[in-house]
Amino acid sequence: MQKRALSFYLLLAFFCLFVLFLYGPMITIFMLSLQGPDGALTFPMRGLSFYWLGQVFQEQRVGNFIEPFVRSLLLGATVMAITITASVLASMGFRQRFKGSTVIFYMTIASLIVPSILVSLGIGVVFQVMGWPTNWFSSGLGAHLTWTLPIAFLIMLGIFNRFDPSYEEAARDLGATDPKTFWEIVLPLIAPSLLGVGLLTFTLSYDEFTRTSLVSGQNNTLPLEIFGMTTNVTSPALYALGTLTTIFSASLILIAYFAYTAVVKRQRGKA
Amino acid sequence: MSETWKAFKPYALITPQTLVFLLFLVFPIVMIGVVSFWEFNGYSMTPAFTLANYQGIFTDVTLKTYLNTFKFLGLVWVATLLIGYPVAYFLAFHVPKLEWQILLFLVCTIPFWTSNIIRMISWVPLLGREGLVNQILMGIGLTQQPLEFLLYSDFAVVLGMVHLYIIFMIAPIFNSLMRIERSLITAAEDLGASGVQIFKEVILPLSAPGIAIGSIFIVTLVMGEFVTVRLMGGGQSASVGKLIQTQIGSLQYPLAAANAIVLLAVTMLIIVSILRVLDIRKEL
Structure with missing residues (x-):
């Protein structure tokens, strides 16, 4: 002892x-x-x-920080909206077996573990060859999604693994259509998790540097602006x-965590 | 509900996500492959089929850069494992309540969600020539002159990477340790196993998949790393990622692409060898 x-x-x-x-x-x-x-x-x-x-x-x-900050906020919000929508849809697709699901799954994992400089370089090369100018809201947005989407998708898979399908079956037996079941049964039940995933996605995008660094175009996001400052400030x-900026991201994470636990507690109290 | 819709539904649902990956991951990497065979004449690239870009990699300077990258990888891997495992072990086996385990794990996780750049900058006032560490060392008379190797050196690069990425080692190990049936350990104790034996025969083998997943993350993060090398290495340190970034800076896309393909191949090779040794399927 x-x-x-x-x-x-x-x-x-x-x-x-x-x-x-x-x-x-x-x-x-x-x-x-x-x-x-x-x-x-x-x-x-x-x-x-x-x-x-x-x-x-x-x-x-x-330089000033307000503009890059606003850009990072806008980009984070857009990334969050796209990531939530796409990952919820995709993870619902994965609740049913289908041909090719393994390939899609490994593609998602690949997006997470490919060295990030390849994503940045690849998107840069595509835009260069196509003759498009790189921008934070086009090439930068794509680079962010390759990082946030696999993480959100894996979390959503975990959430749906623990989701009881009998609620949906009951709704369907009572004659609800698929969209109606989603809006009235599934969405309210996963809402607290979505809040958490949403805030995580936002912070990931808000602080992202490597994947964006080569493809942000002329106007910097906040992390790129800070990187530029390190040499001359x-x-x-x-x-x-x-x-x-650290207090800002850390408080978002804490809000996500506490909001999530609070909502879960309230739901348990009701049930 | 018709049967055709039911069979078609998952495909409709995965379409948006798959499109994003095709557009911003698969297509770009295919293009890197294509461009790596293009010609580069000093200021622009033209479609062609040449191996010159790859031949450029097999020069002394570039090979040294690759070796240096492996050195970083080895050091960071050993350090994250040696620090990360005890931390995960403490959380999983020595913290009594689940709430406390989650809370302390969260404490370890929060820095990961904040800006990497800021986290690296914050080492400067500690490690610089006039930094806190040097002030203390000279104050207590351990050294006469400020230690130069603390910042802008390979040491600083490794320290920075360990600081940034260690959570990727801790989280999977913690996860696999938490899944170990406590009754297995009690059984081993009842059969008279010592603490060391329990660790070697029961806990370590069962946490091996977690180590494997953590190692894979470390490999992919360190192999393409260029920000830490640039900020903490201060110009002298070299890595493949930094080389690629420099080549892009001077618009040498075909050379950068060839390097990126070799980097990808090497990374995949290391991951496959890790998977050969350790089976992670149970963990997924």
Whole structure:
């Protein structure tokens, strides 16, 4: 018994170190972004203020962040809408056996594990050969979908695996058509999961960099703008921007998680 | 409801998703294959059939780049496995309640949903010449001069990649550890197995599929990596991904395409060998 206790404390210590490794760097830039106006890129902290957080919203010498931010929001929303629609439809298709399902399944997996530079290069080559200009809302959108769609699809498959088909059978026996069954029975039941998947998809798109980097065209999304800044910004404004955008994505994830658990609890309470 | 509709329905449902993949995944990769045989005359590409782009890969410089990429892969793989396994093991076997397991797992997952770029930038104030680590080391008198290798080096690249991608190793291992029947471990204990024996004979073999899936993710993420190499390597570090990105930057699409095809082939080869050793079908 004593031996087990020792291994527990060793592993606990290891786990805490790991969490520190995961969050430590992030915490340092949070702290450095709260410096006074004469703050620098390294410790010690010089003063304490919200000066640099405010600077993010001002016109910058190196460009401004509002436009890329709006672009990333629009792109994220579009990616979310397409991903949800396509993945719900496809995962419903997979509830029934059909010829060719294995091929389609492996294509989805491939989209997840092909090195992302190939997706970016491939879309870039297609647009180049066709003579189309690359843009965040065309080639960039496609690049994002190759990343969000397989993840959403796999989550949706899991959700439908646990879905009780007797609800639909009951609706059908009572004479409901397929679309009616979907809108009145299936959709309300999977809605909390859709909310979660939707927010995950949005954050994935909002933070995506590698697949978009070669095909975003002239106007950058926010991660690309930040990447561009890393070489020529020497003030804590960079850290402030990092802090704000990290808080933004992290809160979306937390909202998704808590909304999902709350809705599930409420539904269980009803049943 | 007619029988024809019932047989046709799944195809109608998968059409939108399949179209997206055909348009933005399959067709682009086929085009990479085609363009890799085209001619490049210094500023533009013309349709042709030449092997010159592939011959360019078998030069000393490019082969070295490939070797360096393998070095990154090996180091990142070992590090993510050695750190990720104990973390997953702790979560699965030492955290008592399911709610706590999920919550702590979530704590590990949240950084993954935030921007990779920001996560890498945040190493700069820690590892730089005047960074916190060097300040502390010199403060307590362990070193006289700032350590240069901490940032903008191969060490920094590996550290950055481990930081970014370790969750891809932890999640599948955690998943396979959670599926292990607890009665198997009790049975082994009852039969007199020691803790080490239980781990070696029961837990490790049953979590092997999780290790395999995690390894596949690490392979595909590291092999095409160019952002970490660029940001943390500071110009000296080389990788195939970065080479491809540089070639695209100078519009040498056919050369980049040939490199991408070789990269894809090598990646697939590694994945197939992983699957040869470890069976993951039970996990899907």
